[in-house]
Amino acid sequence: MPQRRKPASEVTPEYEDSGLFKNKVGQLSVELVPQMMRNGRNDLVVRGFVNRTIEIEVAFAGRRVKEVGPLEARLRAMMTHAVKKAAASGGKEPDTDHIRLPVLIEGAWRPRFKRDQAGWETRSYYLFAARWSVLDNEGNTVSFGSPPIVVASQYQD
Template identity: 85%
Template sequence: MPHRRRPASEVTPEYEDSGLFKNKVGQLQVELVPQSMYNGRNDLVVRGFVNRTIEIEVAFAGRRVKEVGPLEARLRQVRAKALKEAAEKGLPPPDTDHMRLPVLIEGAWRPRFQRDQAGWETRSYYLFAARWSLLDDEGNTLSFGSRPLVVARQSQD
């Protein structure tokens, strides 16, 4: 299979955004949990929930990854606070799914296919973040990212 990725020096913000944001961009309130990983493309992928119960994964990709430091720090704070409160009360550590950080995310949905143990492919979705906002310790809104310069195609409304 040929290697189709451009060298980093040739990737412009417009080219990057046309690859990341292939569908309509919208805003969504998400509760992120302190469980994340970096994938093979060095995108930060964070688990989260929409409407309190629908589990999703949010990807912070490309040049926007440089801005995720404050988000990662805030997720660590949420985890540390929950663990400390449980320890002070003599309770077992809470489940990670109950440690949540509300974040307003502007982004686009991208499908992902995974093969289960029986060989069936299941479809799930990533929310690729373009911009995101969260509250700091004092209640001030912190905003990161940038609006997409290119959206590959807009769906018909």
């Protein structure tokens, strides 16, 4: 399969954002859980919940990955604290779905297709984060990321 990606030196912020933010950008309150992975492009993908029950995946991609370190560290610290607390009380290991960090995310939805074991393709969505805000330990809002330079909308308003 031919390589279609541009070399990193040729990727401008405008080009990157036009690829990431293909739909309208909006704000959404998400509760992230400490279940994370890196994909083949080194994007950070984190599980989260909207409205406390709807499971989603949030992707921090491109140049914004450089700013996701504090968020990733905070989620890991929350998991470590919960494991230590459970071990100290003699309880079982905590359920990651109950360890949640509220985050305000500005981003755009992107569809994703997965093939299940029966061969059916199911559609789910990633929320690609452009900017995100969390409360620090003192209760102050700390923001990361940057607004998209280009939003390549498929839909006309």
